Amino acid sequence: MTILIDVDNTLLDFDKCANESIKNACARFCIDKANEICEIFHPFNLSLWQQLERGELTMEKLLETRFNSLFERVGVKADGIAFETAFHEELAESAVAVDGAKDLLEYLSSKYDLYVASNAPLGQQTKRLKKAGFDKYIKGYFVSAEIGYLKPNKEFFDACFAALNAKPQDVYMIGDSLTADINGAHNYGINTIWFDKYLTKKQADCDYAVTDLSQIRNIL
Structure with a gap:
């Protein structure tokens, strides 16, 4: 049996990590509205990622506009693209685990081959998982930036199975996103x-x- 597992908000608490990263980046930019930005970041970010998964938005456009749009809404005058870079630098250092993640990984890795399936950058995810002490449980990584397609696209899972010695019916996908993780895997025949x-x-x-x-x- 093979397990594909998402990272953000499945193993690592992206909401807490993002809040921490936004506050640290705001301190670097001398922005005093970190709490206001955090409050509106999550629903706005979710809507952007859903557009991305539907093919209505590119990753480049998301990164160009995300914080510029948020800054406009809260009345902050700052370079959103430069802030995006700082946010990612801070996020790469943030590894707040979801409750029960370590115990789950210990259990699953003792019985199954465990692979990460993520739409986030490879370097960022490997660094964060190592910081959390989770990397030792992971046999390999499938990430969209390396594959060239995002979950839930069929091509993402094609790339996974090109590398796995497994059939879809013998694989489980675990994740928090109904669109990216669950619908994509379900349509591919994965549990x-x-x-x-x-x-x-x-x-x-x-x-x-x-x-x-x-x-x-x-x-x-």
Whole structure:
């Protein structure tokens, strides 16, 4: 059995990491509205990533406009592109784990081959996972920047299976994003476990749904 697992908001708490990174970047830029930026960042960032996953936005455009748009909304005069660079530098140093992530990785890696499947940059994710002490559990990495396609695109999973000695029915995808992780994997014929981190309890087209990572032990 092979496991594909997402990183942000599945293993590492992106919300907390992003807040920490925004505040540190604001300190570097002498911006005094860090809390206001954090408050509006998450829903806005989610909408941008959903556009990206639907092919309506490029990564380059996202990075060019994300903080410039946020700064305009809160009345900050600063270079959003330069701030984006600082944000990524800070984010690469941030590794706040999701509750139960370490125990889950210890359990899964003792039984299965475990691979990261992420839309974030390879260097950033490997550094953060190492900082969290999670890298020792991971057998390999599949990331969109290296593959050339984002989850949920079929081509992303094509690249995964070109490297894996496995069939889709013998693979599980674990992730928090219904669009990128769950729908993409489900459409490919992969077993899916949706981590409903925000306890939405939505009706989802997945094989299993959990609200706590410890519940995955009852499935695998």
